[in-house]
Amino acid sequence: MNKKILYVEDDSTLAFLTADNLEQTYDVCHFTNGKEAFDAFTKDDFDLCVLDVMLPEMDGFELAAAIRERDVEVPIIFLSAKTLKEDRIKGLRLGADDYLVKPYSMEELVLKIEVFLQRSQKNGSQKTSVYTLGDYTFDAVNYTIERNGSSTQLTEREAALLQLFIENKNTILKREKILTSIWGTDDYFMGRSMDVFISRLRKIFKNDERINIENIPRVGFKLVAPD
Incomplete structure (x- = not known):
């Protein structure tokens, strides 16, 4: 069974290109605003979240914080045009695993997704330590x-x-x-x-x-x- 990814991006062109690439390997659930994405997260199980920062109704930072309140394990990757160091640090402080700046390489995004999914699977199979x-x-x-x-x-x-x-x-x-x-x-x-x-x-x-x-x-x- 393919891993399920929550993908949130309101730029229709970028979303189409990214989702099209990811769907070759994963089950991708795409949303265009943070509130709808969080509602979906509360009702389904996702293996990884890929979040834009600038989103309507609930921005990516708010969405990540809400996700972390419910699940401290699911990997979160931010994709953003916001390049300031403070924005990156804010994302990481919220519990994100990585922060890619747009325009990003699709190969790099897929590689990072694979790394985090493999790490989650490994940790999930560990005996209690x-x-x-x-x-x-x-x-x-x-x-x-x-x-x-x-x-x-x-x-x-x-x-x-x-x-x-x-x-x-x-x-x-x-x-x-x-x-x-x-x-x-x-x-x-x-x-x-x-x-x-x-x-x-x-x-x-x-x-x-x-x-x-x-x-x-x-x-x-x-x-x-x-x-």
Whole structure:
């Protein structure tokens, strides 16, 4: 059975070209406004979401936030003509997995879709993996981290990044290794994305001074934590 993709784009020409390409491999449900797309998301199961940012009724950022409230696992890719760094960072902070700027390469879009779908399938087939980190308990399959009865829900990307750090605890990880392991590429923008996710993880551990994700200048990062 083909994977099902929620595709939201109000530019009819671009939507036709993109959907036509994607439909060769996937089941594509195309919508032209955010509200209709979210209504569909609440009634059906999708394997991945491809969202334009500038949409009528509910823009892409609002749509992504609403999707994340219901599902923290489904991969989200933004497609947008908005090129400002702040817009990209905003999309990633909302829990998006990637942000492609228009005009984008269809080959690149399909490649990224495949990477995220394969990662989701791999994570879905994993046995339960629970890690202890200081006073925290991290469930790598359900993307949750708990401390003193309080639970925080992570996104899939945050969970993958934290799991990589834990499995290499007290060891320096080069930026290139982190990027290729989690993002599949080590380009500049993905490096900026990684910094955002690391900052979010640091906030989770801010109340335990024994745990810190140290920045190793010009090299990478190291998760410092008790054994």
